[in-house]
Amino acid sequence: MNPPLKELYFYKSPLQALKLLLLSAPFIVVSLIDITGYSDIMPKGLAWLGLCFFGLSIPLALYIVLDRRPQIIISEIGIFDRMAYKEMVNWELVNDAYRVDVHGQRIICIVLDERAIPLLKGNKNLKNISKAMGFQEVNLSLGHLKNRDQDKVEWLIGRLMHANPSERKTLMIDSTAKT
Structure with missing residues (x-):
């Protein structure tokens, strides 16, 4: 089991x-x-x-x-942001992620595989404008989270997107133990 x-x-x-x-x-x-x-x-x-x-x-x-619903959910399977996705995006669909600071607001830009694009919410024109400004189709705004949560989300995304499935499980267990 x-x-x-x-x-x-x-x-x-x-x-x-x-x-x-x-x-x-x-x-x-x-x-x-x-x-x-x-x-x-x-x-x-x-x-x-x-x-x-x-x-x-x-x-x-x-x-x-x-509003006490979770804004961002991170698991060993993938990541879910209530503002950006219709459902959880699998880590295998995440190609890269990078941080951008805009007027003191931390934003994590997530580069997705083409297979993930249909999962996204939002206006196609706005996504094109976002890409033209140096962002991606998916941008996690962390400004509404606590500072320690911002650091943890950034750290977890950086580790989990490049880890293999067994390492992801260990990272999640270690992260939940520290919470």
Whole structure:
């Protein structure tokens, strides 16, 4: 009998939602103060625009906090990112991966075999633009994860994509033991 499959789950960080709220709160407050008439810092139309734009951070932050589904799942079989794939992509379909930092946000670009392309979600034109900018069809944005989880995902992808199946099992067991 085969032992149960080891999987690692990575979730969105509630701290990111808190940062979003804290960064947008001053703009919401200033807009509210201006709209209510206590101040004339900016024109009313601009105050309403600021309130609508920065006010969107409240439902977005609530969604991040309340959505407890795993964002990224890594197993000895493959990798699944809820934002990029319809199903798990087998490690044999991953040709390479590299890291890109964009304005402090860590992104892992995954180069896939042509057989994996039908598994992908998304607009073909956006994928072409992404490739033209130096990215791939599949880009794992790690900015919404905790920093230690970002490091672990990057390390695991680098090791698992080049490992043979028996090594993958050992890497997953070692990684789950450290978690």
